[in-house]
Amino acid sequence: MTVTVYPARRILTMDPSQPEATHIAVDGDRILAVGGRDAMPADAVIDQRFADRIILPGFVEGHSHALEGAMWDYLYLGYFTRRGPDGKDWPGITSVAAMQECLREQAAHLAPGEPLVAWGFDPVYFPGQRLTRSELDAAVSDRPVVILHASLHVMTVNSVMLEQAGIQAGPKVEGVMCDAQGLANGELQEMAAMFVVFDALDDNLFEAVASPQVLQRYANIAAAAGVTTITDLYNPMTDAAIEAMIEVTRSRDYPVRLVPAMGVLGWSADEGISRLQAAMAHNHERLYFGPAKLMTDGSIQGYTARLKWPHYHDGHANGLWNAAPETLMELVHAYHQAGLQLHIHTNGDEAVALMLEAIEQALTLWPRADHRHTLQHCQVIDHAQMKKAQRLGLCLNMFANHIYYWGDIHYQRTLGPSRCQRLEPLASARRLGIPVAIHCDAPVTPLGPLFTAWCAVNRQTASGRQLGQHEAVSVAEALEMITLGAAFTLGLDDRVGSLEVGKFADLAILDEDPLAVDPMHLGQIKVHATMLGGRVHEVS
Structure with missing residues (x-):
């Protein structure tokens, strides 16, 4: 197999014995040599495409979730503007009213009764209020609405979804939050409560x-x-x-x-x-x-x-x-x-x-x-x-x-x-x-x-x-x-x-x-x- 040498403007190796280099030689899927030009095999092919770039080890993301690849099929409602994998910029949602308008617009594009799923909303940015079924009902009341919060540890659903899940009258598991009358207010905290909704939808987002x-x-x-x-x-x-x-x-x-x-x-x-x-x-x-x-x-x-x-x-x-x-x-x-x-x-x-x-x-x-x-x-x-x-x-x-x-x-x-x-x-x-x-x-x-x-x-x-x-x-x-x-x-x-x-x-x-x-x-x-x-x- 041909050995290929890649020169670079600078190579940061993360190797304590040789923190920097200018060339790296690749043989198949492995590194054959790292160092200066004199450390490279004499008969190697030189590939100059990265000669003016900086090379590091490929980054290692030790805590993320493949759910990142799924969530962009749903409506983004986060506080911060975010770019999707297709290059589209999703503007940040900075008020409950703006969130409600986004829900109405999304619902207009769905088939009758089709659940509306959104993600990224973060009520902590709106002091003095939590997101409950009341705010969601005011926006969309003719279909189930599910909003997965930014943390992925809380969701809020509307009254239709509560009824479909059989929890509108109050908790069946820990994490179903209630209003002053003891009825479910739409906020579901942590996995046990959220999975009641996933089961009712027959669609577990985490799967x-x-x-x-x-x-x-x-x-x-x-x-x-x-x-x-x-x-x-x-x-x-x-x-x-x-x-x-x-x-x-x-x-x-x-x-x-x-x-x-x-x-x-x-x-x-x-x-x-x-x-x-x-x-x-x-x-x-x-x-x-x-x-x-x-x-x-x-x-x-x-x-x-x-x-x-x-x-x-x-x-x-x-x-x-x-x-x-x-x-x-x-x-x-x-x-x-x-x-x-x-x-x-x-x-x-x-x-x-x-x-x-x-x-x-x-x-x-x-x-x-x-x-x-x-x-x-x-x-x-x-x-x-x-x-x-x-x-x-x-x-x-x-x-x-x-x-x-x-x-x-x-x-x-x-x-x-x-x-x-x-x-x-x-x-x-x-x-x-x-x-x-x-x-x-x-x-x-x-x-x-x-x-x-x-x-x-x-x-x-x-x-x-x-x-x-x-x-x-x-x-x-x-x-x-x-x-x-x-x-x-x-x-x-x-x-x-x-x-x-x-x-x-x-x-x-x-x-x-x-x-x-x-x-x-x-x-x-x-x-x-x-x-x-x-x-x-x-x-x-």
Whole structure:
């Protein structure tokens, strides 16, 4: 096979032994050499197409969801303007009245009785009110209306949908919110309540990922952002979902490596472990079954995260558990004992405390070296908890984008000024030597690792307020967290995340040098192309 050498203006390798280079040699799907021209094979073909570009390892998105590939089939109602995969700009919805008008317009294009599904709405941006069935009924009352909130942990439905789901008279499961008369007000918090609606619709949005078309769109969105390895961090792992992932990744043209993490709460411990172990037999270079995802609490901005005292800054009641704490601990023990890796959703510090206790117990009962259990989000993890995480050998993957999108809300309403200084405490975690990654949680926020790095470096909210200057990291550190750091949390750092001899030839090719531009410009750098295993994928 012909060896191809790619010169570049600068190559940032993430290899501590050789941080920079000017040339990289690719043999098939692997890196053969990295360095200067003199380190390249003499008989190699020289490909100059990236000679004026900057090459990095392909970005690794360690926490996002293939649901990003499905949601654009529905109406976007988010507060921030957002660009869809087709290049269309969706304007931000900044009032309830504007939201209602969008619903009316969408309903006019649907068949009679067809459910209207929308996503991205965030009532936390509208102080003094929650979104209830009353606001939705005033807009559309002749069909079911379902709005999945931006956090993906809350939805609001109209009266038609409540009646169809059989919950208009009040809770049948935890999370069905009620009005003063004890009737369901349309707000449904967390998975148990939302799944009542999915069952009534016979259409579970979280299972839309069991579609090759959705998985292909997801991969295309990722590649356009420079990503070459991406997760689906709450995959239902139904037979259909497994079959779809195997089918779509079989193509050599699939532009990413896909790492699904099975949603633990969808199965009994024995069923889930058996199913996940069986799926691992289908692993290949573009598909890696293995991780499991445990959902503990909800979201801080959705008021469903579990916070330690003093709980919510504005006095709101504490959030919900997605399963009883003792059940969550038992699941940690079961998956740990089975030798599997857990990625654990812990938005609030009370959820962090519970999971640290569970993992400590598991390690005491069944010691394991290099388990790489990873706490996900852990937005307000405190310093004592980080020290314990370090002692237990945990990884942390923090939701840096939260600083921009909800930092102002946290400062004013949910957390208050003091706790906001440790929001996403990246610098502290690195000082303790904890393996750290950062993520976007798409579709909760847009998929774009360079913007995520921008958030970690600049720590600016949407209004321009800086939160937690002592937790800021350097550009070089942020780049490591979206490449090798994230790869480590997935157990793939021996294959991806840095440009080293023997690793996959996975590259992100950029128009500008992230170490040379103003750090405020970091999130605006354009991705020119990606390479996955030696195959170039142009970005339009």
